[in-house]
Amino acid sequence: MRLGLHALGIGAGAQRSVIDAVAVAAENSGFATLWSGEHVVMVDRSASRYPYADDGRIAVPAVADWLDPMIGLSFAAAATHTIGLATGVLLLPEHNPVLMAKQAATLDLMSGGRLTLGVGIGWSREEFDALGIPFGRRGERAAEYVAAMRMLWRDDVASFDGEFVRFDSVRVNPKPPRDRRLPVVLGGNSDAALRRVAAWGDGWYGFNLDGVDAVTERIRTLHDLCRDAGRDPEELRLxxxxxxxxxxxxxxxxxxxxxxxxxxELPPDDPGAAADWVASLARRWMPAVG
Structure with missing residues (x-):
């Protein structure tokens, strides 16, 4: 099993010096992946339910710095050489898929093929409203966006005619360096989210799950859904x-x-303490994961 670290992009993890220090220390300590999530908009009092907490409230204060994950991870990529980079998760229906295809391929190329694009459909209606994007049918929108992005990554000249995105005979470069593909993993713990994973995802990022039993139950459900969809669950990254x-x-x-x-985890505010902080995590966890 690999060990990932979701510590960048928010609060102290939004400081350039902390990003550099944590990224270098994590790579040196044997962590497999640096994860960074996204919210474009936060509101002081949300009427939308946060799905990853029992009380329906996100723990991150609305006033906290929250970096764009593609930009934040580009700094982590520049400070490192081998560690994987992953959005965990990017709220894909909030983005133009043609532009996102280019941005993701650019980061993947510049990092030497280290990017995993973790995507979700979003939960905050206020955020979608602020961006002028319909909140309804965002799952269908995300599925179509991924299909269009995969075509842009794969084809020299690409055309797509969908409900939410259309383009004709366009060239979008660069291409991802790993066989013109980028792994797309999906966030979300619901049955609907797992159905999306089984239908068109390359993997699943289960977030804030309540213990081993919950993980086991969700993976069993995912395996059942994969069989229904005619997919081999062993192909998925979990x-x-x-x-x-x-x-x-x-x-x-x-x-x-x-x-x-x-x-x-939340990194220390002092970048000088970041290496010891990462090392302490590694000392505790690396023997267990091997």
């Missing part, structure tokens, strides 16, 4: 972050089929 997790849980998570355990 990454999970838990609300509370202990090194003693690693074996059970591996047995359930988890490929990467992602630690969600």
């Amino acid at each position: 990454a999970v972050a838990l609300r509370e997790v202990d090194p003693s849980d690693v074996e059970a998570l591996a047995d359930a089929g988890v490929d990467e355990l992602v630690l969600v």
